[in-house]
Amino acid sequence: MEYTLNELKEYMETNNYEEENIVNGLQGIDNSIFKSERSKTISFDKIVPKGKMIAVRKHTRYIHYPAHNHDYVEICYILSGSSHQIIEQTEVTLSTGDILFMGPGSTHEILASAKNDILLNFIIHKKFFSYILEFIDDETSLSDFLVDVIFKPSSSKALIFKTQNKKEIEELLQKIIGELRHKSKLTESRIKFQLGLLIIELIQQKPRIIEKETYEQGLLIKVIHNIEKDLKRANLNEISEKLNVKNYNLSKMIKKESGKTFNELVRDIRLEKFCELIKIQNISINELAIEVGFSNTSDFYKKFKAKYGVSPREYRNIK
Structure with a gap:
């Protein structure tokens, strides 16, 4: 039955x-x-x-x-x-x-x-x-x-x-x-x-x-947290020393796990932070770009347009 x-x-x-x-x-x-x-x-x-x-x-x-x-x-x-x-x-x-x-x-x-x-x-x-x-x-x-x-x-x-x-x-x-x-x-x-x-x-x-987080995945998360803590001065040598991992090994791991070099990872984290803050802070685009770590604002505009397809000003105005 x-x-x-x-x-x-x-x-x-x-x-x-x-x-x-x-x-x-x-x-x-x-x-x-x-x-x-x-x-x-x-x-x-x-x-x-x-x-x-x-x-x-x-x-x-x-x-x-x-x-x-x-x-x-x-x-x-x-x-x-x-x-x-x-x-x-x-x-x-x-x-x-x-x-x-x-x-x-x-x-x-x-x-x-x-x-x-x-x-x-x-x-x-x-x-x-x-x-x-x-x-x-x-x-x-x-x-x-x-x-x-x-x-x-x-x-x-x-x-x-x-x-x-x-x-x-x-x-x-x-x-x-x-x-x-x-x-x-x-x-x-x-x-x-x-x-x-x-x-x-x-x-x-x-x-x-x-799946269980691998050692490499956990290490990448720590790298990202360290970058976010000091966006302006994020430095591979300092982070590798803090995590007690050789500079070369850490650089290789970042590329393997994220598909990006350390510098590319830092750039993308800075751009994401800019996108987050530009919607909520009443600040000029150049000032905010410097605040999140871009010392060269001309370079910042090029990288932003290449990643998002619009200018920072256009992005700010998108509802």
Whole structure:
């Protein structure tokens, strides 16, 4: 017997044993699911019965889950309500119909959810995706994610798909959740099959991608902050000394990560600051150009026109 997603939502709104204990102050986070006492990694072997490749659990509500990761792939489906999470230091609000793929090694923190926030977690062993990948030829965000999952020790990437009102996907999820409600000897086999179809349906969708910030990306952000602090005197030698990075290495990294030389990066930041201030400050164009770091105003006019296609005066008058 099949159920609509609304019927399944009503069924799952009922508190389970763990949630009742949390509400009554009798229980906190179950630390037995982690690899060790001090580990922040949830272990597949501790939450999935031996010999199984997939488990599906309703996310436990009413409690805050601190930052953690997994040694498996987690697919989280928002059946109803929302979920506020911090994924790789990026704040995210997932809404009804969203599907989140978390690679093994990707870190997230989950804020406490309310009664109508129903999340389903699909806990899947990495080996499962080797079979799925055989049916996928196209290079997409999801296929790249699966390749990382299969061939790399860990993957800090997360994908978010918007699937609300997409009939084919909703029907597959409906069948999967229906299997959970009425289990039989064939339940796991059916869920594997339906999950494979779901992934194939999602392959052509364009997800939001969240990745862990690399050392180089973090360093570029620090460079930009240092430039913004002293636009007039921004100097590569001083910044490289402050960041304890060799001048040549920092220059090379800036070019690789931004596609610009240090001087080009400084120029563009100065131009962006000028555009921000010219709309709100009652000041002459030349004075403001000098204030943001352009000592040669003639050169400033040329660079501004080349980048924006209009003169500074015309830009100021654009509503």
